[in-house]
Amino acid sequence: MGSQALVIGNGESRGRIDLNKFKDTHLFVGCNALHxxxxxxxxxxxxxxxxxxxxxxxxxANTIIHVRDNWHHYFxxxxxxxxxxxxxxxxxxxxxxxxxxxxxxxxxxxxxxxAQLNLPTVSLVGFDLYxxxxxxxxxxxxxxxxxxxxxxAVDPSYWIYQLGKIFSLFPHIQFNIINVEGWxxxxxxxQNNVKKESIGVALPINTLYx
Numbered sequence: 001m002g003s004q005a006l007v008i009g010n011g012e013s014r015g016r017i018d019l020n021k022f023k024d025t026h027l028f029v030g031c032n033a034l035h036x037x038x039x040x041x042x043x044x045x046x047x048x049x050x051x052x053x054x055x056x057x058x059x060x061a062n063t064i065i066h067v068r069d070n071w072h073h074y075f076x077x078x079x080x081x082x083x084x085x086x087x088x089x090x091x092x093x094x095x096x097x098x099x100x101x102x103x104x105x106x107x108x109x110x111x112x113x114x115a116q117l118n119l120p121t122v123s124l125v126g127f128d129l130y131x132x133x134x135x136x137x138x139x140x141x142x143x144x145x146x147x148x149x150x151x152x153a154v155d156p157s158y159w160i161y162q163l164g165k166i167f168s169l170f171p172h173i174q175f176n177i178i179n180v181e182g183w184x185x186x187x188x189x190x191q192n193n194v195k196k197e198s199i200g201v202a203l204p205i206n207t208l209y210x
Contacts, residue, residue, distance in 0.1 A: 005027045006019075007030070007110050008028060008031075008034055008126055009107050011128025013128050013180050016180065027117065029044075029111075033143070042066065044067075045071075065081075068087055072084060092165065092169060096161075121176065125178045127179070128179065131152070136148075164191075171192070174193055179199060
């Protein structure tokens with residue numbers, strides 16, 4: 001078992017990172033189609049198509065797949081997949097739209113699950129947040145179950161807010177955000193237990209991010 005957690009997002013900066021270098025020291029927590037590229041300890045799939053695809057991949061036989069309540073009933077109770085687990089409750093109560101579980105996605109839940117593993121360090125890769133020239137930023141775009149490459153970028157405001165909540169709720173954990181030079185960490189993440197680490201590859205800011 002790794003002594004740290006690596007949360008693997010699907011932003012395109014992740015393509016510049018060799019995940020193998022983390023394999024012996026980190027538990028892998030990821031989302032959706034990450035199972036296509038590596039064996040994952042914990043996988044979050046909020047959409048039933050993603051759950052189905054993950055279950056059909058033999059590499060997920062020992063992966064805990066975290067799903068929403070309705071998919072938990074179907075895939076665990078009806079189809080009897082023993083590695084299906086219900087997503088955790090949010091560790092706080094809030095009145096805003098981003099505080100509601102239905103508005104939490106696979107990436108933010110993956111970070112929450114990693115934080116609840118109670119390891120001292122959680123690193124995040126592939127959490128780019130911003131679109132690429134106003135278009136979707138996802139390493140799997142244009143593939144099965146994913147958006148067309150010409151789709152508009154997703155507004156990252158909910159992700160920024162929700163991850164900021166996680167960082168503040170787990171002050172004893174060191175969160176390391178690994179991304180390319182030129183990537184700007186949101187103001188909401190400027191906390192004592194959060195730091196940015198550069199991949200070491202400089203890219204023009206207007207080429208990769210808005």
